[in-house]
Amino acid sequence: MPTSSWQEQVADKRRRLQESLPKEWLITPPPDDQLNRMDVPETCGLLTPRELEITNKADVAVVLQKLASAEWSSVEVTTAFCKRAVIAHQLTNCLAEVLFDRALRRATELDGYLAKHGSVIGPLHGLPVSLKDQFPIAGLETTMGYAAWIGKVATEDAALVQLLDDSGAVLYVRTNVPQTLMWGETHNNVFGRTVHPLNINHTPGGSSGGESALIAQHGSLLGVGSDIGGSIRVPSHFCGIFGFKPSSYRLPSYGIVNSLEGQEIIPTSIGPLSTSLTGIKLFMQAILSKEPWRKDPNTIRASWDANAYALKDRGDGQKLCFGILSSDGIMTPQPPVQRALEETKQALLRAGHAFIDWKPLKHAELVANARSIWLSDGGADYKEALVTGEHLINSMDPEADPMDVPVFRRPRDPLSAFQLWKLSKERSDLRKEYLDYWESTAAMTGTGRPVDALICPVAPYPAVRHGQTRSSFYTIPWNTLNYPSLVIPVTRVNPSIDTKPTRSEFLSADDEAVYNMYDPEHCSGFPIGLQIVGQAYQEEAVLAVGEIVMAALRTQ
Known part of the structure; x- marks a missing residue:
C-alpha cells in the first residue's frame, strides 16, 4: 500500500472508475425525488432501438441463438450491454470495475472466429457476463470493498474466469459488494452504497447486491455471485430475478478473493444470477462441461447429469410432491410472501402435483451453528483487511451512529480448535437429523418417494429500506445443510390484496419488527420470490x- 491515507486511495479509486465510463454514455441524473428509476434506461435516449431490442431480451437462450447464427454480432451485443450497464450504474451505483476495452477486443475475436469457422467457440459464445467483485482477472485490482486492497493487482485469473473465457463469454463489468461480504445489503467505504432501481431508499440486497441491481435493470442478463448465507438468493428475491446457490464445491471457487478464507466447515458457494431460468441452466451446463475439477482441487468431479435433470428418479416429473414451509417459527412472512406461497401451491395443485406441510426442523439451531462457525475467529479476518485504518461498517442504516456497534456485530471471543471441531460435529449431526426427516416423508407423499423439493420464502419481506434487513433465517439453514436452492420470481406486492393484518402476539422480537415494518403502499410493486430447495448435490433436479413450477405459475 502506498503511504497516502486510505481516504486518498479511495478517492483515487473512485476517480479511476468514473473516468473509465465513456463520457458519451453519461446521462443527466434523475432528481433525488425520483425514487423509481427502472424506466430510465429505456427513456433516457442513450440506447438505440437496436440496443434496446438486444438488452430487453430476457431469455439468455434466445440471445445465445442469435449470437450463434450471427444475426447479432458479439460486438454489437457487448456494446449494448456496456452502455446499459453504465446507465444502470449512474442510477444505482452498482459497478466496481469496467472492462470495456478488454470486452470489445474479446467480442471482436469471437466474431472473427465465428465468421472463419462457422461455429461458436463455446456454449456462452459472445454473451456478456458480469461478475461480482470477488473474481480476480489478471492485470486488474479486486478490492472487494476494502480500501487496503486497492492497488493489489491480480497475476492470474480465478478458475471460474478461465472457464468463462473457455466457454466464449465476454467479461465486461464487476459489481459492488458490502464491506466484509457478510451483509444482506450492499455498502462499503470504497464505492459507497448500491440502491434498488425500484426505490433508491431501499436495498437491492447483498452481498451480491451490485449484481442484482445491474441485472434487474438489464445491464446484464447473466452474472456470477457467491452465497454463504443468502448472498445470491436475497438479492435475487429483492430484485425479481432468478438466482441459484448450488451445493458448495459443485462450481469452482479457487482463486476468488473472499472473507473468512480457510473456513471450510460452511463454505461459500459460487452460483449464477439471471433474467431467465435458461440463463441459470445454461451457465451450469457450460461450466460443468469444462470439467472445473481440473482447475480447482475442491470442486467435485460431477458432470451435468441429464437423467437427474429429466427427473428420471421422480416419475419423469409427472406427479411431484413438495414440502411447503410457510413459516420458520422465528419470523412470520409478510402478506405478499404468504400470498406467493399460496398462489404457487394452488398452481402446482392444478397441475397435478401434491404438497405436505414442512416442519422447520431446528432452523434456529442451524442458523446459530453457522453464525458461531463464521464468528469463531473473534473478528481477526476483518481486522486483517482493515490495516489502513479504514473503519469497520457496523450498520447499513444511513442514519446510524458509526461508533454504535449493535449486538449482532460485536465480535465474540475467538474459539479454540477443539471448540470449532465441536461446532463441526454439531453441524454434521444437524445434517443427519435433517436428512432423516426428509427421508421419512416418503410415508406421507403418496409417491413412494420423499418430498421431491421444498418451497419456502427467501426472506419474510420484500426489499426493505436501507438498514432494515434482519438475520437471514430463511436462507442460512440451506447453507448449513449444503442444500442447493433456486430463487424464482413469483409475484409483486399488491396493496389492494396484501393488506396488513392485525396481530398482538409475536414469535420473537424479530417477528414483531418484521410485522411493524410492513407498509403495503410503500412497497407496492416490489418483487416477491420463493426458494426451491433440494438435497445436497441435486442441482439438476432442482x-x-x-421449470415445472414456473410453467405452473404461467398457466394460472
Missing part, C-alpha cells in the same frame, strides 16, 4: 423442478 433446476428441472424450477
Whole structure:
C-alpha cells in the first residue's frame, strides 16, 4: 500500500472508475425525488432501438441463438450491454470495475472466429457476463470493498474466469459488494452504497447486491455471485430475478478473493444470477462441461447429469410432491410472501402435483451453528483487511451512529480448535437429523418417494429500506445443510390484496419488527420470490423442478 491515507486511495479509486465510463454514455441524473428509476434506461435516449431490442431480451437462450447464427454480432451485443450497464450504474451505483476495452477486443475475436469457422467457440459464445467483485482477472485490482486492497493487482485469473473465457463469454463489468461480504445489503467505504432501481431508499440486497441491481435493470442478463448465507438468493428475491446457490464445491471457487478464507466447515458457494431460468441452466451446463475439477482441487468431479435433470428418479416429473414451509417459527412472512406461497401451491395443485406441510426442523439451531462457525475467529479476518485504518461498517442504516456497534456485530471471543471441531460435529449431526426427516416423508407423499423439493420464502419481506434487513433465517439453514436452492420470481406486492393484518402476539422480537415494518403502499410493486430447495448435490433436479413450477405459475 502506498503511504497516502486510505481516504486518498479511495478517492483515487473512485476517480479511476468514473473516468473509465465513456463520457458519451453519461446521462443527466434523475432528481433525488425520483425514487423509481427502472424506466430510465429505456427513456433516457442513450440506447438505440437496436440496443434496446438486444438488452430487453430476457431469455439468455434466445440471445445465445442469435449470437450463434450471427444475426447479432458479439460486438454489437457487448456494446449494448456496456452502455446499459453504465446507465444502470449512474442510477444505482452498482459497478466496481469496467472492462470495456478488454470486452470489445474479446467480442471482436469471437466474431472473427465465428465468421472463419462457422461455429461458436463455446456454449456462452459472445454473451456478456458480469461478475461480482470477488473474481480476480489478471492485470486488474479486486478490492472487494476494502480500501487496503486497492492497488493489489491480480497475476492470474480465478478458475471460474478461465472457464468463462473457455466457454466464449465476454467479461465486461464487476459489481459492488458490502464491506466484509457478510451483509444482506450492499455498502462499503470504497464505492459507497448500491440502491434498488425500484426505490433508491431501499436495498437491492447483498452481498451480491451490485449484481442484482445491474441485472434487474438489464445491464446484464447473466452474472456470477457467491452465497454463504443468502448472498445470491436475497438479492435475487429483492430484485425479481432468478438466482441459484448450488451445493458448495459443485462450481469452482479457487482463486476468488473472499472473507473468512480457510473456513471450510460452511463454505461459500459460487452460483449464477439471471433474467431467465435458461440463463441459470445454461451457465451450469457450460461450466460443468469444462470439467472445473481440473482447475480447482475442491470442486467435485460431477458432470451435468441429464437423467437427474429429466427427473428420471421422480416419475419423469409427472406427479411431484413438495414440502411447503410457510413459516420458520422465528419470523412470520409478510402478506405478499404468504400470498406467493399460496398462489404457487394452488398452481402446482392444478397441475397435478401434491404438497405436505414442512416442519422447520431446528432452523434456529442451524442458523446459530453457522453464525458461531463464521464468528469463531473473534473478528481477526476483518481486522486483517482493515490495516489502513479504514473503519469497520457496523450498520447499513444511513442514519446510524458509526461508533454504535449493535449486538449482532460485536465480535465474540475467538474459539479454540477443539471448540470449532465441536461446532463441526454439531453441524454434521444437524445434517443427519435433517436428512432423516426428509427421508421419512416418503410415508406421507403418496409417491413412494420423499418430498421431491421444498418451497419456502427467501426472506419474510420484500426489499426493505436501507438498514432494515434482519438475520437471514430463511436462507442460512440451506447453507448449513449444503442444500442447493433456486430463487424464482413469483409475484409483486399488491396493496389492494396484501393488506396488513392485525396481530398482538409475536414469535420473537424479530417477528414483531418484521410485522411493524410492513407498509403495503410503500412497497407496492416490489418483487416477491420463493426458494426451491433440494438435497445436497441435486442441482439438476432442482433446476428441472424450477421449470415445472414456473410453467405452473404461467398457466394460472
